[in-house]
Amino acid sequence: MENKSSLLSSRGARIAGYEGILGKGFDMYVRDPYEQDTNPQGILNLGTSENKLCYDIIHERLTRPGMNSLDPHLLQYSDVQGLQSFREEIAKFLTEYARAQNPLDPEHIVVMNGCCSVLASLTAVLCDSEDAYLIPTPYYGSVYPDSWLYGKVRPVHVQLDSKMSDGESHPFMLTVKKLEDAMTEATKQGIRVRALILINPHNPLGDIYPAHLLKECLDFAHRYGLHVIIDEIYMLSVYDGTFASVHSLDRLPDPERTHIIWGFSKDFAMCGFRVGTVYTQSQEVRKALNQLACFHGCAGPVQQLLSRLIWDQEWINNTFLPANRRRLLKSRSILVNGLQKLNIPVLKGFAGLFVWADFRKFLKTQTFEAEMDLWWRLIHEKVYISPGQAFYCSEPGWFRLVFSDTVNKIQLGIERLQQALGVLAGFDSEDIPTHVSGEESTSEPEMIDSDATQLKKIVVY
C-alpha cells in the first residue's frame, strides 16, 4: 500500500497546501468563538467581513407570512443559470440600485452560491492555468484562492501604498499609470495577463472609485484586450459619499469583456445564504459559466425567498437601507474612536464594513514577519483582526478591522487590542490632536467630514 502522502493528486496536494491567513483566522475563531455568556474568553472576530448589525430587520422581513412558501417546482431541478423569476428580480434590483443607464437584462445574469464561486468560475473560463490578472494591492485576499484553487490563475500585483506621489489626493490611490506600469512589467516577464480585477467599493480600503477613474480603467483594459471583472459586493454598504457602479456608466468601452459581480452577503447581511451574481453581456462567457453553474447552484427555495426580499423596494428604501447606514456609521464611529484613543490612525473610508488602520508603530521592525508576530500577539489576546499581508499589501503594519458588529463586541475588541498592544489609552476623543499620522507616513492627513456622521475629528490619513 502506498504511503499516506500519495492519497492526493499533484493538483490535490497543491489545493490542500494552500494556506490563507483570512481562512486561518476564521478557522481559529470557529473553533473558539467568543460568546458573551457561554464563551467570554473566546476569540473576538473583528477579522471577518460580515454585517451582524441588521439581523433583526432582515429576520423580520424574511419570516413574514408567505415568505417561505414552497412551490413544487422549487424542489426540482431548475435553470442552472438561476431561476428566471429570480434573475428578473435581480435585474430590476440592480437597474434601480446600481443606477443602470438602461434596464438590465435578466438573461445577462448568472446566479451562483456566492461571489467566491462567481470569481472561481469566471477566472477559470477567461484564463488558462498560469495566466494572470492585474489587481491593485491591497485587495480582498480571497481573490487569490478563488482564482488559484480550481483555475491555477495568478495575480499580477499593482502595488499601492500609503506614500502619496505628486498629484495624488490620498494614500493607496489607484491610477492608470500604475496599471500601465504593472502591465508593462508583466509583459516583459512573459506573463500572459487576461484580466483586470477591481473591487469597488474597495475591500479592504473602504475607498470608492470616482466614475472618471473607473472609465479610465475600463479604457486601459480595452487598450490591452483585457477582461474587466468588477466586484461591487459592497454596493449598498456605503455610508459616506456616492458610489458609481459600472452599470451606471454611459458607455462601456468593451461590454463583452466587462463582468460585474454583486451578491447578497454584505449588502443584505447574509453571508450564510451563499448567493452571488455576475452580470455579463457576453453570451459566450455565459455559456461557459452555465456549464460550471451546476457546481455552484443555490437552493430553489433560497432563490425564491430572496426574490421576494428584493422585490420589496419600499422596505429596502424606507426600512433596511436607512437603518443599515445608521448602524454602520454608529459602529464605525465607536471603532474609530476606540482606535483613536489608542492612537492608531485610520484611513478615511466611505464604504464597506471595515476600517484600514495603521499599526506600523507597533511593529518591532517594518517587516511582514513583525506584522505576523503582532497578529499572533493579538490572537493570543483573543482578538482576531486581519493583517495587511492577508490582502497582499506591499507595506507591513496595516490591519483591517471589521466594525459591523454589536457595540459591546467592538468595545471589548478595543480593550483587548489595548491589552495586547500594551498602550496607555484613556484620553478623551475631544482632547486628541486633530492631526496624527503614523510614524512612517509621508502623507498629509485628511479629516472625515463630521457633519453627516457621529464621527468627530477622527485621525486619518
Next chain:
Amino acid sequence: MENKSSLLSSRGARIAGYEGILGKGFDMYVRDPYEQDTNPQGILNLGTSENKLCYDIIHERLTRPGMNSLDPHLLQYSDVQGLQSFREEIAKFLTEYARAQNPLDPEHIVVMNGCCSVLASLTAVLCDSEDAYLIPTPYYGSVYPDSWLYGKVRPVHVQLDSKMSDGESHPFMLTVKKLEDAMTEATKQGIRVRALILINPHNPLGDIYPAHLLKECLDFAHRYGLHVIIDEIYMLSVYDGTFASVHSLDRLPDPERTHIIWGFSKDFAMCGFRVGTVYTQSQEVRKALNQLACFHGCAGPVQQLLSRLIWDQEWINNTFLPANRRRLLKSRSILVNGLQKLNIPVLKGFAGLFVWADFRKFLKTQTFEAEMDLWWRLIHEKVYISPGQAFYCSEPGWFRLVFSDTVNKIQLGIERLQQALGVLAGFDSEDIPTHVSGEESTSEPEMIDSDATQLKKIVVY
C-alpha cells in the same frame, strides 16, 4: 479589438464546448415544459431523474411550525465543511439507514451543494488532468462533465452489455474480471487510472450490487491502489430487494481511499435543494475538499431545515418511506405496463426512479446515429426520454425512462411514445406472452416478482 471567439481561454472554450445529451434534453424541456393546463403541447419530461411523487408529504413536513426559524448564526459564514449540527444529523442518519457497522463520524462528512459538486471536487483532488477513473457502462452520464469540466479527468469505460456470458445471471452484469480487463488495457495504453467509480443502486440500470460483489470491487481497487468513489444517492429509493451500502460492510480494504457519496436529491425528492455529502475517512482528502468547499457551499438555513427533516426518523420510517415506496412501485408498474403494451422490454430493476428499456427494434440500424434519430423523433412528439449514449452505453437502442411522476404524465408519455414509434398497442397486459425479448437479444428473459408489487408478468430481460 480581438474577435468574439477569443473571449474565452482555451480552458473556457473546452468547458463551453462540452455538450451533454442529458443537459440538452433538460434545456429543451425547460424552454417548453408540459403543463396540463397552461402548456399541454409542451415537452413531457421522462428523461430527468427526479422524484415528483412525494411533494405533498415533503412539503407538509418542511413547512411545519418552527422548521424555517432563522437563527442569527445561519445568516453568517460557517464551517465550510458543513454546519457541525447538520453533519451530526447526517452521521446519525447514515448510520441508521445505511446500516453502518459502527456509528459514523460527523468529522468524516463534507457537505456540498449537490453530488455533482462532490464528484467535481473529489475527482479534482484525487486525479490530475488527463488522469482517469474506471467506470462500468452504462452509467449516469453527468459523471463525465462532473469530472471533466473543472478537472479534465477522463473515464475509462468498463463496457457492459445485454449479452450474458457463461455464469452471468443478468444482462449488464458487472464482474471483477471486466474491471481487471479494462484496467489492463488502460495501463497498456499508458493511461493513469486513479479511481474506480461505482453507482449503487445503479443509475440507469436500477440494479443493486450484492455485498460480495462490492467487496470484490473494493479488493480489486485496493490491489491497484485505486480510490473508490461510490455514489449511493439512490440508497433509499429501493422498491425491491435489499440494498447493501458500503457503510454496512464489515471491513473496508482501504478505508482512506474509500469515498461514499449520498445526497438529498433523489431519496428525499428535492433536487432543487442542492445538498450532497461525501463520507471519507481520509483527513488529507477532506483537507483538500474543504479548500474547494467554499465554492460549493449550501445556505445555512437549508442545512438547518434538512437537519430537522432527517432528525425525524419516526416520520421517515412511518410516513415518508412507506408512501414513497408505494408510490414508486405504482408509478413504475404503470410505466412498465405501458411499455409492455408497446412491446418494449424492460430490464429487471430494484431501485431508482427509472427503468432501462430496450428500444432496439425501433432503430433503423443498430447504431448510435439511429438511436439519436429515434431520440429526436420522440422529442418531436414532445416526449423526452434519455438515450443510452447519454449513459455511454456500448450498445445502441437502450433508453432510460423516469417513472417517478404523476400517473397522468406517465400515461400521456406512453401515448406519445406510441404515436412517435407508430406501433399498435392496446392488447391487455394479461394477454401478452410471458417471454418477449428484443430482436437483438441473446439473453434469457427474467420475470419481475409480482407478489410484492402491482407488476404482472412484465416482460424483462
